[in-house]
Amino acid sequence: MLTFTIRRLVLAVPTLLFISLVIFMLLEFAPGDPMAQVPLTVPPEVKEKMREALGLGQPIHIRFWKWIVQFFWIEPQVLIDYYFGTSFSEGKLRVISWQTRSPVMDIVVQRIPQTLWVVGTAYVVAIIIALPIGIYSAYRQYSWFDQLGTFVSMVGFSVPPFFSGVLVIVIFSVQLGWFPSIYDTTLVVDSWDSFVKQLQQMIMPVMVLALQITAQLSRFMRASMLDNLNQDYVRTARAKGLSEYVVVMVHVLRNSMIPVVTVIALGIPAIFGGAIITEQVFKVNGIGQLLIGAIQANDLPMVQTLTFIFAVLIVLFNLIADVLYGILDPRIRYD
Amino acid sequence: MTELSKTQTTLNQPEPTKPPRSQWLDVWDQFKTHKGAMMGGILFILIVAGVYLGPFIWDIDATQIDIRSRNQGPSWAHPFGTDQLGRDLLARMMAGGATSVSVGITAMLLALFLGSFIGVLAGFFKRLDGPLMRLTDLFLALPLLPLLLVMMLLFREPLNAAFGLEQGIFILIVSAIGITSWMPTARIVRGDVLALKEREFVLAARSIGTTNSKLITRHILPNVLSPIMVSATLGIATAIITESALSFLGLGFPPDFPTWGRLLFDGVDYLQQYPERVIWPGLAISLTVLSVNYLGDGLRDALDPRIRGR
Numbered sequence: 001m002l003t004f005t006i007r008r009l010v011l012a013v014p015t016l017l018f019i020s021l022v023i024f025m026l027l028e029f030a031p032g033d034p035m036a037q038v039p040l041t042v043p044p045e046v047k048e049k050m051r052e053a054l055g056l057g058q059p060i061h062i063r064f065w066k067w068i069v070q071f072f073w074i075e076p077q078v079l080i081d082y083y084f085g086t087s088f089s090e091g092k093l094r095v096i097s098w099q100t101r102s103p104v105m106d107i108v109v110q111r112i113p114q115t116l117w118v119v120g121t122a123y124v125v126a127i128i129i130a131l132p133i134g135i136y137s138a139y140r141q142y143s144w145f146d147q148l149g150t151f152v153s154m155v156g157f158s159v160p161p162f163f164s165g166v167l168v169i170v171i172f173s174v175q176l177g178w179f180p181s182i183y184d185t186t187l188v189v190d191s192w193d194s195f196v197k198q199l200q201q202m203i204m205p206v207m208v209l210a211l212q213i214t215a216q217l218s219r220f221m222r223a224s225m226l227d228n229l230n231q232d233y234v235r236t237a238r239a240k241g242l243s244e245y246v247v248v249m250v251h252v253l254r255n256s257m258i259p260v261v262t263v264i265a266l267g268i269p270a271i272f273g274g275a276i277i278t279e280q281v282f283k284v285n286g287i288g289q290l291l292i293g294a295i296q297a298n299d300l301p302m303v304q305t306l307t308f309i310f311a312v313l314i315v316l317f318n319l320i321a322d323v324l325y326g327i328l329d330p331r332i333r334y335d
Numbered sequence: 336m337t338e339l340s341k342t343q344t345t346l347n348q349p350e351p352t353k354p355p356r357s358q359w360l361d362v363w364d365q366f367k368t369h370k371g372a373m374m375g376g377i378l379f380i381l382i383v384a385g386v387y388l389g390p391f392i393w394d395i396d397a398t399q400i401d402i403r404s405r406n407q408g409p410s411w412a413h414p415f416g417t418d419q420l421g422r423d424l425l426a427r428m429m430a431g432g433a434t435s436v437s438v439g440i441t442a443m444l445l446a447l448f449l450g451s452f453i454g455v456l457a458g459f460f461k462r463l464d465g466p467l468m469r470l471t472d473l474f475l476a477l478p479l480l481p482l483l484l485v486m487m488l489l490f491r492e493p494l495n496a497a498f499g500l501e502q503g504i505f506i507l508i509v510s511a512i513g514i515t516s517w518m519p520t521a522r523i524v525r526g527d528v529l530a531l532k533e534r535e536f537v538l539a540a541r542s543i544g545t546t547n548s549k550l551i552t553r554h555i556l557p558n559v560l561s562p563i564m565v566s567a568t569l570g571i572a573t574a575i576i577t578e579s580a581l582s583f584l585g586l587g588f589p590p591d592f593p594t595w596g597r598l599l600f601d602g603v604d605y606l607q608q609y610p611e612r613v614i615w616p617g618l619a620i621s622l623t624v625l626s627v628n629y630l631g632d633g634l635r636d637a638l639d640p641r642i643r644g645r
Contacts, residue, residue: 015476022477026485154371154632158625160576162583162596163617166603170610269478276480277580292584295484303485310478318476 005323012315019311024064027300070095075105099299108287114185115286119275122209130214134221139248149218156215165208165281172204179204183284205282220263224256258328265321269313365637372633378626386432395426415615428615431593438508438578443570445513447520451563454524455551471518479515486511487586504588512574520566527559561638568631572624579620595620
């Protein structure tokens with residue numbers, strides 16, 4: 001198992017390098033000019049100087065190498081400095097955003113808590129709802145509960161977040177006026193009132209995101225339970241005289257959870273990507289919204305870093321899912 | 336007992352009494368029993384017919400501006416009302432639907448072609464299997480929505496210049512969605528081809544000297560048709576949603592060229608006064624995707640010979 005994990009970790013390095021190259025090359029073809037906003041009165045030679053100041057003058061491979069060094073060597077040093085008060089990164093050039101002229105990672109670090117709060121809560125809520133639904137609809141297959149569950153998850157699959165988000169805004173903020181339609185990130189939770197306020201503004205985005213995730217997870221849970229319910233060991237357990245609760249909740253559930261756990265792990269990076277739209281609808285200033293803003297402003301270092309962070313998350317959680325599968329299911333031997 | 340005697344008599348008869356049934360007739364019979372799939376299929380056909388044939392009946396131009404009758408509610412002259420420039424919303428819904436559905440179907444065909452091609456190659460030729468599957472893994476590891484957005488940003492201008500505004504953006508969106516969504520199909524097809532390759536009929540065909548290309552087109556492809564068809568239906572759904580998402584983020588079709596996602600995006604500004612402007616396009620997207628999903632669900636059941644006949 002350990003050798004497998006190490007081998008996969010080593011394999012992840014070329015994958016990530018390739019992805020970073022793809023992203024870099026894609027952005028290289030960008031027709032957008034970061035100097036487009038500079039007034040026409042600025043003479044061309046000054047513009048050329050500014051361009052060089054942004055690091056645009058050098059050939060592609062040197063810039064790619066510089067970006068790699070900045071991202072993998074200098075940024076971790078900044079992190080170490082921050083935690084331990086050392087000064088490894090002093091005077092070294094970090095990845096700088098073209099929009100704000102401040103280090104990209106600083107902005108990302110500012111934005112991540114909002115995303116994690118909203119998306120993380122939605123994911124937890126969805127798991128809590130989806131698992132019981134999946135278990136019960138598999139146990140009572142083709143009952144009205146199962147049919148209803150199928151229909152709801154079909155709807156959850158089909159209604160895109162930009163519609164369900166707008167719909168809940170129409171219902172709950174425009175018609176009923178219960179919740180604010182815009183997520184206020186400056187809110188500091190320090191009293192009961194502000195906590196209630198935070199809860200109110202989180203309900204709608206969490207609801208929208210959780211609907212989608214619940215739909216997928218409950219289907220998966222149901223299918224996995226159905227696979228196991230007809231197995232011989234279940235009949236044996238019943239024949240031994242175990243109670244129905246023990247049979248379903250201990251014997252079947254534990255075996256059915258194996259694929260579901262890996263699906264949950266695989267879904268985490270997709271949530272970051274999918275949350276872009278939800279963040280846009282509710283004006284949550286998380287990393288998804290940061291990406292959209294950066295794309296519209298032609299801020300290439302920011303777009304590059306964010307896309308790469310998403311890629312790292314996907315590769316990482318793929319690895320985690322594979323390892324989890326091997327740990328949970330001893331029948332699967334990778335070596 | 337009666338069951339047994341019945342089979343006995345059937346066995347004793349010199350000729351089969353029932354005419355032989357083709358596979359597709361069986362599939363159709365199974366498909367008919369799935370109520371959701373039938374309803375989904377009918378709804379999808381209705382929506383497609385509505386958006387393509389509707390403009391012949393309701394022949395108001397979707398881009399005609401009539402500023403005097405702006406922001407009207409539903410009436411007989413404008414069943415869905417009009418927008419802030421007085422354009423008829425029913426006509427815009429139909430024009431938008433035609434674009435959205437065309438994008439969905441074309442992008443699905445492209446993704447399907449790429450996916451089946453790579454899947455068959457990887458499954459059939461052992462030497463290509465490793466590299467092609469690594470390529471698939473790499474594509475699966477790419478963050479798709481951010482990448483799509485970046486592609487929209489980058490290639491919009493050159494393609495617009497080359498093919499004209501509408502044509503250019505159509506090609507861009509279709510190819511962007513197609514290139515980023517072929518991976519699941521490729522994986523499924525490869526798995527099926529790997530299993531099929533070991534079967535006796537392939538060996539038999541090979542032993543009489545069938546060339547590789549004939550073997551693939553005559554023996555392998557027809558047998559992997561069912562997973563391809565299922566991913567086709569699901570592919571339409573994802574393509575429509577992706578296109579709408581791009582339009583919703585303002586990176587899809589230009590403003591005067593309606594699609595369902597764009598109409599929804601435009602309607603959000605008037606959310607408080609005219610919520611129906613958001614609800615119609617959103618409902619259209621959701622219903623189309625829902626019907627396609629049910630259709631795919633039914634097709635999957637109908638094409639699976641283990642379930643069929645139960």
